[in-house]
Amino acid sequence: MVRPRRPLGRTLLALPVVACLAALALLRPAPAEAAANQFCSGEYLAVGANWSLCWEIRANEGLAITHAFYTVPQSGFDRRVLSDATVAQVFVPYEVGQPRYHDVAYGLGAAMQRLNAQIDCPHGQLLAGGKVCRELEDRGLTQRYCLEGNCSARRGKALVLWSSIQTGAYNYLQRWEFRDDGSIHPAMGLAGALQFGNVAHTHNVYWRLDFDIGDPEHDRVEEFVRLPKAGSNGLKGVSTWNQLLGETYRPTELFTFRKWRISDTVQKNALGKPWSYEIIPSPGDGSLRTNPSEGFLRGEFWVTRAHSNERFVSTDQADLLSGYLNGEAVDDQDLVAWYALHAYHEIRSEDQPYMPVEWVGFEARPRDFFDQNPMQ
Ligand SMILES: [Cu+2]
Numbered sequence: 001m002v003r004p005r006r007p008l009g010r011t012l013l014a015l016p017v018v019a020c021l022a023a024l025a026l027l028r029p030a031p032a033e034a035a036a037n038q039f040c041s042g043e044y045l046a047v048g049a050n051w052s053l054c055w056e057i058r059a060n061e062g063l064a065i066t067h068a069f070y071t072v073p074q075s076g077f078d079r080r081v082l083s084d085a086t087v088a089q090v091f092v093p094y095e096v097g098q099p100r101y102h103d104v105a106y107g108l109g110a111a112m113q114r115l116n117a118q119i120d121c122p123h124g125q126l127l128a129g130g131k132v133c134r135e136l137e138d139r140g141l142t143q144r145y146c147l148e149g150n151c152s153a154r155r156g157k158a159l160v161l162w163s164s165i166q167t168g169a170y171n172y173l174q175r176w177e178f179r180d181d182g183s184i185h186p187a188m189g190l191a192g193a194l195q196f197g198n199v200a201h202t203h204n205v206y207w208r209l210d211f212d213i214g215d216p217e218h219d220r221v222e223e224f225v226r227l228p229k230a231g232s233n234g235l236k237g238v239s240t241w242n243q244l245l246g247e248t249y250r251p252t253e254l255f256t257f258r259k260w261r262i263s264d265t266v267q268k269n270a271l272g273k274p275w276s277y278e279i280i281p282s283p284g285d286g287s288l289r290t291n292p293s294e295g296f297l298r299g300e301f302w303v304t305r306a307h308s309n310e311r312f313v314s315t316d317q318a319d320l321l322s323g324y325l326n327g328e329a330v331d332d333q334d335l336v337a338w339y340a341l342h343a344y345h346e347i348r349s350e351d352q353p354y355m356p357v358e359w360v361g362f363e364a365r366p367r368d369f370f371d372q373n374p375m376q
Helices: 008-013 019-027 292-297
Strands: 045-048 051-058 062-072 077-093 100-102 125-127 132-147 150-167 170-179 184-192 201-211 219-228 237-243 248-250 259-268 274-280 301-305 335-345 355-361 363-367
Touching: 045 150, 051 150, 051 170, 062 150, 062 170, 077 170, 077 184, 077 292, 170 355, 184 201, 219 335, 259 335, 335 355
Parallel strands: none
Antiparallel strands: 045 051, 051 062, 062 077, 077 100, 077 201, 125 132, 132 150, 150 170, 170 184, 184 355, 184 363, 201 335, 219 237, 219 259, 248 301, 259 274, 274 363, 301 335
């Protein structure tokens, strides 16, 4: 089975299916705080689990989140978190050197498959002609507190949008999960059948996240580091956040608990701490480094100034992401965070005849975005 290949020029110029909605959003003034229904309506508006979202299908990136607000109607809480969240590449090189697939360049949106209401989306609604499932999921126990034998507990909810994309023999499940605690869980499910039998390969999934916490401007990016305290014989530790001052890339580093956050330089919570969202690497994730022609593999986290024409990581011919690093300052600006996960696929017997779904995903969660746990 051969994957569909598309000419570079055509794929990169493809317009969103609901371009008219995006155009409408551009025409309206963007208030610092306003629910997503200011920007979209009908099936493109998803509401639940304290979130209001706008979404669309794009030819290249597939299912895209175009606005995300954390919204609690009862209390009037209504605050922007994201303005644009997409999958910016799924790069799949095989260990024998070839092929090296750049699936977003070929078009995830064009390869979306219809879902089955009973099996794929039993508790939700099928949208976009059956290509998108919107569900409000029970996500299990989220709190439990006991005092003198009296216990209280609560279960959580998540607003989920997902779709199924055929890439050769594979099926990707593109999933966006927004939880009632304010956390966001982007994920890609690897499913379908093996493309080439017993040939190991990696699935390098890149997300592009335009965090606009409170408003689109005034973003800052910081990196967390934890080190043993000098002179403590390893028994004490110290940690801090270091600001990244220019466009850059950073590799994952699990032994210092490295993670990143995007914060607002103006807005602070009731404790005087800046509103922020942090990206938590998945502990089981690895890394892949090849050669300079695939420079986008140098780091897992990238930060760039937000430019609407900088949307993709790579094509068959080019390392685009590295080209976006051109020395622009990233303090107090509108920024985009890029985050990559690498799934090493060592073939196992259980991958035949159809693979069990394997999820590749991470968490972006609020840090001082609220004054306290928002689910009280
Ligand atoms: Cu695989």
